[in-house]
Amino acid sequence: MAQDILNKKATEVLIIGGSAGSLEVILHALPLLSNPLKIAIIIVLHRKSSSESILTELLCIKTSIPVKEADEKEFIKSGTIYLAPADYHLLIEKDRTFSLDYSEKINFSRPCIDLTFQTAAEVYRESLAALLLSGANADGVEGLELIQLTGGLTAVQNPEDAKISYMPQHALDKLKPDLILNKDEVADFINRLH
Amino acid sequence: MQESLITDENVELLLADLLEVYGYDFTDYSRASLKRRINRLYSLDKFPSFAEFRYHLRSDATYLKRFVEQITVNVTEMFRDPGFYKALREEVLPNLGTYPFIRIWLAGCSTGEEAYSMAILLQEANLFHKSLLYATDINPSVLEKAGKGIFPLSQMKQYSENYILSGGKKDFSSYYSANYDLAKFDEVLKTKMIFSTHNLVSDHSFNEFQLILCRNVLIYFDKDLQAKVFKLFDESLDNLGFLALGSKETLQFSPIASKFKKSGSEKIWRKIS
Ligand SMILES: C[S@@+](CC[C@H](N)C(=O)[O-])C[C@H]1O[C@@H](n2cnc3c(N)ncnc32)[C@H](O)[C@@H]1O
Numbered sequence: 001m002a003q004d005i006l007n008k009k010a011t012e013v014l015i016i017g018g019s020a021g022s023l024e025v026i027l028h029a030l031p032l033l034s035n036p037l038k039i040a041i042i043i044v045l046h047r048k049s050s051s052e053s054i055l056t057e058l059l060c061i062k063t064s065i066p067v068k069e070a071d072e073k074e075f076i077k078s079g080t081i082y083l084a085p086a087d088y089h090l091l092i093e094k095d096r097t098f099s100l101d102y103s104e105k106i107n108f109s110r111p112c113i114d115l116t117f118q119t120a121a122e123v124y125r126e127s128l129a130a131l132l133l134s135g136a137n138a139d140g141v142e143g144l145e146l147i148q149l150t151g152g153l154t155a156v157q158n159p160e161d162a163k164i165s166y167m168p169q170h171a172l173d174k175l176k177p178d179l180i181l182n183k184d185e186v187a188d189f190i191n192r193l194h
Numbered sequence: 195m196q197e198s199l200i201t202d203e204n205v206e207l208l209l210a211d212l213l214e215v216y217g218y219d220f221t222d223y224s225r226a227s228l229k230r231r232i233n234r235l236y237s238l239d240k241f242p243s244f245a246e247f248r249y250h251l252r253s254d255a256t257y258l259k260r261f262v263e264q265i266t267v268n269v270t271e272m273f274r275d276p277g278f279y280k281a282l283r284e285e286v287l288p289n290l291g292t293y294p295f296i297r298i299w300l301a302g303c304s305t306g307e308e309a310y311s312m313a314i315l316l317q318e319a320n321l322f323h324k325s326l327l328y329a330t331d332i333n334p335s336v337l338e339k340a341g342k343g344i345f346p347l348s349q350m351k352q353y354s355e356n357y358i359l360s361g362g363k364k365d366f367s368s369y370y371s372a373n374y375d376l377a378k379f380d381e382v383l384k385t386k387m388i389f390s391t392h393n394l395v396s397d398h399s400f401n402e403f404q405l406i407l408c409r410n411v412l413i414y415f416d417k418d419l420q421a422k423v424f425k426l427f428d429e430s431l432d433n434l435g436f437l438a439l440g441s442k443e444t445l446q447f448s449p450i451a452s453k454f455k456k457s458g459s460e461k462i463w464r465k466i467s
Binding site: 071072073085088091092093094099100101102103104114115118119121122142143145146149150 | 195196197198202224225226227230231267269410413414416417440442443444
């Protein structure tokens with residue numbers, strides 16, 4: 001089934017949302033990604049604002065694919081991995097550029113995963129894919145529902161495989177994603193997106 | 195979650211109306227944030243239809259006030275990004291000290307937390323007596339709050355930590371008096387502040403400054419409007435004046451970039467020609 005859906009869909013952008021326990025999944029998958037990457041990846045993680053540039057460096061070490069923090073007004077290009085900056089919401093504009101927003105925290109979070117999911121869904125629609133990982137927060141679930149509604153591809157980490165099951169479990173309670181993935185399957189999933 | 199009730203086309207109609215009826219120009223703002231805020235307002239105020247919403251906005255000037263207040267983002271903090279304030283203390287203020295009189299413009303100051311932080315820095319650098327802070331914003335109701343200098347007491351723990359990280363040596367609580375759940379800042383800090391509405395989109399330069407702070411405002415503007423505002427700042431800066439931006443904003447690719455030199459690792463530039 002997994003194969004089918006991945007073969008059928010043409011994806012431009014994958015957004016990965018995660019909170020507590022999600023970084024290890026990303027660090028595990030990064031070295032296994034094929035370069036060049038056919039799509040753009042946008043990573044939105046909840047984190048302490050202080051750990052800022054360290055996180056970009058941490059990800060850079062793990063892959064030869066270019067990894068950078070998303071700059072405001074930057075055009076989203078395939079073949080690149082973008083990281084949402086700490087303490088700003090990351091929004092996607094219709095012209096496929098990023099914009100930043102310093103409004104109130106949502107779900108106790110800034111960046112808020114729902115917000116990036118929502119604005120991206122309205123721009124990319126069927127050509128959007130999203131993956132929601134481990135976390136102790138409900139952020140991202142509503143956005144995932146919208147992505148499903150607008151025809152995008154949805155994937156959720158298997159709660160049993162996640163370090164903190166709350167976030168992926170909450171997603172499964174609310175929707176039936178196209179794919180449920182273990183940590184070990186994430187890289188393969190991403191490599192198949194095209 | 196559902197798709198936004200207010201569509202992209204709806205947003206364009208409202209922006210055109212605002213410009214036509216009231217002369218407020220939001221057409222060069224980034225759309226994603228605007229769209230989200232307009233949607234939020236539409237739901238909050240429970241309009242039965244977009245047509246009704248639009249009509250209300252066009253015909254009721256008091257609703258315009260609410261609209262502008264609600265679609266702009268006013269979140270702010272004292273001593274936000276302590277490293278930035280540290281750089282102001284160590285690199286910028288010593289330079290400003292050489293002027294007989296110091297004029298500082300805080301553009302998009304929101305509810306004033308930045309202005310009070312700046313006033314505290316000036317006091318601690320012994321420059322307060324010869325300084326004047328012009329704090330401006332498009333939104334009159336945030337300025338009204340700024341003028342009171344009263345902030346939630348619940349924020350003080352965070353602000354105090356920020357203050358200390360910025361190099362503050364005093365007991366932060368010496369700057370305010372606590373009253374129930376509010377912290378009222380020392381009246382003296384206000385004596386050097388001038389609050390006024392100023393719209394960066396349409397209003398002109400109104401003085402010459404040694405330092406301009408405009409933080410987390412330009413992220414809401416598109417590239418063209420950013421360039422226009424940079425020009426305004428350039429015109430409003432003294433020959434060796436400083437321009438300070440938010441931690442994710444840059445002068446780098448703007449038309450005035452060549453006239454400025456970045457100073458240190460924070461988002462602070464000095465005019466060199
Ligand atoms: C996110 S707040 C930034 C507050 C503060 N500078 C900080 O960094 O914490 C943005 C402010 O910019 C103001 N603003 C938005 N458009 C403006 C314009 N055209 N002219 C002046 N101020 C504007 C808003 O009203 C709001 O108070």
